[in-house]
Structure formats: C-alpha cells, structure tokens
Amino acid sequence: MISIRLEKRSISLILEARRLALEGELELGRKYIKLARAYAAKGRFRLPLPYRRMFCRRCNTPLVPGKTERVRIKSKILIRTCLICGWIRRYELREVKKSDGGKISGKNREKRNFTGDYRGNKEAIKGKKSSKNKDRK
Numbered sequence: 207m208i209s210i211r212l213e214k215r216s217i218s219l220i221l222e223a224r225r226l227a228l229e230g231e232l233e234l235g236r237k238y239i240k241l242a243r244a245y246a247a248k249g250r251f252r253l254p255l256p257y258r259r260m261f262c263r264r265c266n267t268p269l270v271p272g273k274t275e276r277v278r279i280k281s282k283i284l285i286r287t288c289l290i291c292g293w294i295r296r297y298e299l300r301e302v303k304k305s306d307g308g309k310i311s312g313k314n315r316e317k318r319n320f321t322g323d324y325r326g327n328k329e330a331i332k333g334k335k336s337s338k339n340k341d342r343k
Contacts, residue, residue: 212249216242220257220268227268232290239266265291 223238239261246253261268262275267290269275276287284297 209249209251212245213251213253216245216249216253217257219245220253220260223268224260224270227270227274232267232274235268236266239268259286262288262291262293264288264293267291 219238219242223235223242226232226235226238242253243266252258259269265288267274267288269286269288271277274289276289278285278287279299282299284299286295286297287293
C-alpha cells in the first residue's frame, strides 16, 4: 500500500522536475529526481521505463530535448546525449529477425552483437600461414 503511494509520488516528482527543467530550474529539478529515485529505492520498486528515460542516470538532470538533451538518429539507432555531463545512451529503433524466425528487440542488442571471444585465433585473423606451409619451404 505504501509502495503504491511512493510510486505515484515519484512519478509525479519526475514529471514536475521535467516541467521545472523547461522553465530553467535545473537544480530544483535534480533534487526532485534524486528524491524520486530515493522513493523507488525505499519502496523497493522500479520506476516504469518511460519515466526512467526522462532523466540522466549520471547527473540526475531531467532530460528535455533541446534544453538538456541532444537527440540524434544514426543508422536506425536513437542516440541521446545529456548536455550537462555528456552521458550517452543508445536505443535500437527497429526489430531484427533472428535466423530461427524469432525476433530480437532493441533491448537485447547485446545478444545479437556478441559473438564470443574477440581475440580468437590471432594467426587466422591476420592471415598468416599455418605451420604446415612453413615446412614446405
């Protein structure tokens, strides 16, 4: 019961912080974001995803496009940059089909890009001849 009230209060604080950032009151907005995050920790709940994306995770600044945030789209990837601290976050804008017919959404981008140990076989990567070819000389 208490956590529901804390969740509603923290969401309203985030929205109020964003409104204050639009008006130029960044310090008060930061305090509201810190308070909302403290409520979430105290109530042991996670803020909903749209509200977590409304502030910078590093400096707690409410993100307002054009004022405190730069938004760019590059190769179907949304790049959000905090103009206060330089924090960068990337989001995939499309779904990619897997080879077995399923889809990997933008959240699971790491699964799609990770191929294992990048160091691998250094000779094969550099194109060096194997030891069998050295014996022929």
